[in-house]
Amino acid sequence: MSNVVNIAAYKFVPLDELPVLRAEMLxxxxxxxxxGTILLAEEGINLFLAGTATGIESWLQWLQSDPRFAELEVKYSFSDHVPFRKMLVKIKREIIRMNHPAIQPRAGRAPAVAPTTLARWLEQGQDDEGRPIVMLDTRNAFEVDEGTFEGAIDWRIDRFTQFPEAVLANRGSLEGKTVVSFCTGGIRCEKAAIFMAEAGIDHVYQLDGGILKYFEETGGRGFKGNCFVFDERVALDPSLAPTAEPGEASQ
Structure with missing residues (x-):
């Protein structure tokens, strides 16, 4: 039985005194x-951590005792080995870089679609109002190559900062459809959905919890391949099992 617990989580929430918070979290x-790695910015927190069940839960209990993180939604997976070599806490300008400071998810989330609802939409070929579904992959091209939703739009971007330009160049192809943006754990598709809504695209949703939550709740229905992750597990299959077990992590 896999005895290493891996968690991924993020939250857009106003944070201050980042050096103090960094030191305490570390x-x-x-x-x-x-x-693993924790990213802190004035806009929020993004984390990927691994350890024993006891260690993970004790740390989460401490973190969620802070009202700012009390409602942090955590995604779990398991492995035989710790896929990180170090424990890093970094202060960044953005927890996911988009270079559009006006996009502030903490001011209000874009509409989200639950994994089970999305699975039903995909199976019936339309949303509940009869509009065709467009799945929009907001990840980098090399991540998409590991696996994506069948028929998803892939603009072959190399980094997330290219996403806004791609939206504006392809806006016409999204009109009149229900657009569901998705990514690994939810953070990129949340910013992406807000940007698209502000760009005037109607009927935009983010996949709540990203691909990882979709795997957890649906078993990956309609998803082809695996989900790339940024550690030595390389990718997770729809059962959330790693496709690689290095034995010696080297983040």
Whole structure:
């Protein structure tokens, strides 16, 4: 049985005194013997951590005692080995870089579609109002190559900062349809959905919790291949099992 717990989570929430928060998070994570990466910015937190069940839960209990993180939604997966070598806490300008400072998810989320609802839409070929569904992959091309939803739009971007330009260049092809943006864990598709709505595209949703939550709740119905992850597991299959187990992590 896989005995390493891996978690991924993010939240757009106003944060201040980042150096103090960074130091405390690092100390708590090291005390819990966790490894991975936590990104902090004034707009929120993004994290990928691995450790024992006890270590993960004790750290999460501490983190969620802070009202700012009390409603943090955590996605779990399991592996035989820790896929990170270090414990890093970094302060960034954005927790996911888009270079559009006016896009502020903390001011209000874009509409989200639950994984089970999306699976039903895909199976019936339309949303509940009869509009055709367009799945829009907001990830980088090399991630898409590992796996994506069948028939998804892939603009072959190399980095997320190219996404806004791609939207504006292809806006006409999205009109009159229900557009569902998706990504690994939800953070990119949340910003993407807000940008598209502000660009005047109607009927835009984000896939709540991203591909990882979709795998967890639906088993990956309609998804072809695996979901790329940024650690030594390389990718997770629809059962959330890693496609690679390195034995010695080297983040």
């Amino acid at each position: 100390a708590r994570a090291q005390a819990a013997e966790l490894k």
